[in-house]
Amino acid sequence: MLWPSQLTSGVSGEKSSSEQPTMFSDxxxxxxxxxxxxxxxxxxxxxxxxxxxxxxxAEWSIAAYKYQVATSLLVQVRDRALDAYSELSRMSI
Structure with a gap:
């Protein structure tokens, strides 16, 4: 499972020695x-x-809620990425 802290420190949650930034696609x-x-x-x-x-x-309810939260997070990240792309495309160089 992906936790919010992993979004900033890397997908696996382990920091690499070279501290490379995590790509959005990853x-x-x-x-x-x-x-x-x-x-x-x-x-x-x-x-x-x-x-x-x-x-x-209750295990089914918990699994359904985890799915709902994961889907919601995915949609929110997608929406924010689209908003950022739209903002960048409106910038003049």
Whole structure:
């Protein structure tokens, strides 16, 4: 799972010795991967709940909420990137 502190210190959360900046594409791809992972977990929990194999129904609610938060973060980052691009394109050189 990607935490907000990882957005500034790097995707893996470990600082490299060369302190290279993290590219936006790396961050965005990790957010997409996070959404896909949380969706897979949510879908698995939903299947287990539907088939009666899930002992704790709250696990599905938690997985669904994590998916919702991951999706919301992805959309917010995308929107901010588009806003920044629009602002840059309006600048005169």
């Amino acid at each position: 961050i965005f791809n990790s957010l997409i991967d996070n959404v896909q992972e949380t969706d897979a977990v949510k879908t698995e929990k939903q299947y287990l709940l539907a088939t009666g194999q899930l002992d704790n129904p």
